[in-house]
Amino acid sequence: MLVSTETVGPAVSPGHSFGPSSAPGHIHHEESYMSLQTRLTEAFDIEHPVVLAPMDYVADARLADAVTAAGGLGLIGGGYTDEPWLSRQFNDVTESVGCGFITWTLRGKEHVLDFVLDRRPAAVFLSFGDPAPYAPRIRAAGVPLICQVHDLAQAAHAIDVGADVVVAQGGEAGGHGIGRRSTFTLVPEIVDLVSRVSPKVLVLAAGGVVDGRGLAAALALGADGVVVGTRFWAAQEAAIPRSAQQRALHATGDDTIRQHVYDVVREKNWPKQYSGRVLNNAFVKKWHGSEDALEQHLPQARAEFQAAVADEDYTSANVIIGEGIGMIRQVDDAADIVCSMTEQAAAILHRPATAALA
Numbered sequence: 263m264l265v266s267t268e269t270v271g272p273a274v275s276p277g278h279s280f281g282p283s284s285a286p287g288h289i290h291h292e293e294s295y296m297s298l299q300t301r302l303t304e305a306f307d308i309e310h311p312v313v314l315a316p317m318d319y320v321a322d323a324r325l326a327d328a329v330t331a332a333g334g335l336g337l338i339g340g341g342y343t344d345e346p347w348l349s350r351q352f353n354d355v356t357e358s359v360g361c362g363f364i365t366w367t368l369r370g371k372e373h374v375l376d377f378v379l380d381r382r383p384a385a386v387f388l389s390f391g392d393p394a395p396y397a398p399r400i401r402a403a404g405v406p407l408i409c410q411v412h413d414l415a416q417a418a419h420a421i422d423v424g425a426d427v428v429v430a431q432g433g434e435a436g437g438h439g440i441g442r443r444s445t446f447t448l449v450p451e452i453v454d455l456v457s458r459v460s461p462k463v464l465v466l467a468a469g470g471v472v473d474g475r476g477l478a479a480a481l482a483l484g485a486d487g488v489v490v491g492t493r494f495w496a497a498q499e500a501a502i503p504r505s506a507q508q509r510a511l512h513a514t515g516d517d518t519i520r521q522h523v524y525d526v527v528r529e530k531n532w533p534k535q536y537s538g539r540v541l542n543n544a545f546v547k548k549w550h551g552s553e554d555a556l557e558q559h560l561p562q563a564r565a566e567f568q569a570a571v572a573d574e575d576y577t578s579a580n581v582i583i584g585e586g587i588g589m590i591r592q593v594d595d596a597a598d599i600v601c602s603m604t605e606q607a608a609a610i611l612h613r614p615a616t617a618a619l620a
């Protein structure tokens with residue numbers, strides 16, 4: 263691992279909490295190569311500016327532990343606020359990890375948030391819904407609040423309700439989102455917004471970051487770090503069938519699609535503005551754009567879907583991945599993913615400028 267051991271230059275205080283030591287996204291290059299300290303690593307006292315996306319069920323105690331142990335920040339995927347599952351994860355976890363929630367599923371299940379807050383998570387990560395009803399109890403518990411957003415209005419609202427960290431998610435991302443904006447433009451716009459209205463807030467980039475090129479790009483755009491889903495979905499420790507991973511390793515970004523089909527067939531009642539990026543397959547091709555007809559054929563379609571999930575038949579079962587899958591060709595340990603991402607990004611960011619040839 264090529265992370266800084268000898269740091270020359272302005273010292274970075276470990277464990278510093280959410281203080282603005284520099285402009286958003288400032289990278290502490292200093293004299294030592296391969297150091298990628300940012301405000302995120304300072305605020306959370308972690309080694310690498312890499313956060314595991316709280317992927318429902320996929321990001322369980324094992325994967326979250328592995329990412330934290332590797333020097334990133336592991337988040338358990340609280341997903342649809344499944345209390346028994348969450349309670350098992352928090353019993354099993356050994357490292358300092360946070361927890362994410364699909365915010366609209368928290369309504370009426372506030373006690374699950376309280377259960378998690380009692381476990382002193384490293385952070386609570388809220389996506390997909392208004393964080394306002396939950397922000398005060400998270401802040402009162404002294405737990406950092408991370409809000410994932412999809413546009414500038416949501417970013418401004420997250421800052422208003424007291425988010426410590428705003429995650430700018432582009433439509434390339436795996437899983438749910440709004441999908442109107444792409445990471446490459448949304449991140450710097452939110453970085454600029456934050457530096458204008460609340461410079462102490464950190465900004466992370468989510469969507470399409472699978473290697474050091476993506477991490478370097480995110481930092482160059484002014485982000486303090488990245489939230490990574492798809493790359494860790496293809497980790498050894500991910501709670502996902504091996505057959506799904508093997509199938510996805512042959513896909514390109516072109517083979518993914520944003521759709522509502524699987525929310526209809528799983529009867530998840532997602533608010534309409536959210537679609538989910540998945541691997542395109544025969545089931546999606548059949549029903550995409552015909553969701554009303556799917557509703558009418560729900561019992562048969564649901565039975566077909568459930569049988570496909572049980573059989574690991576991904577012509578009908580869902581594979582939730584982002585466009586970044588096209589750059590992933592093997593399943594690796596989470597630690598290798600974290601370290602190689604950081605090493606590659608550090609090498610890119612430290613690349614010396616060369617004179618142009620005449």
Ligand SMILES: Cc1cc2nc3c(=O)[nH]c(=O)nc-3n(C[C@H](O)[C@H](O)[C@H](O)COP(=O)(O)O)c2cc1C
Pocket residue numbers: 315316317318320339340341342362363364388389390410431434435436437438468469470471489490491492493495582583584585586
């Ligand atoms: C399999 C999978 C499940 C996901 N589930 C959740 C979730 O439960 N809650 C959430 O906030 N985000 C979820 N996401 C989205 C991530 O938070 C994040 O925005 C996304 O993974 C980043 O893009 P990437 O997949 O290109 O890395 C999920 C993503 C994937 C790939």
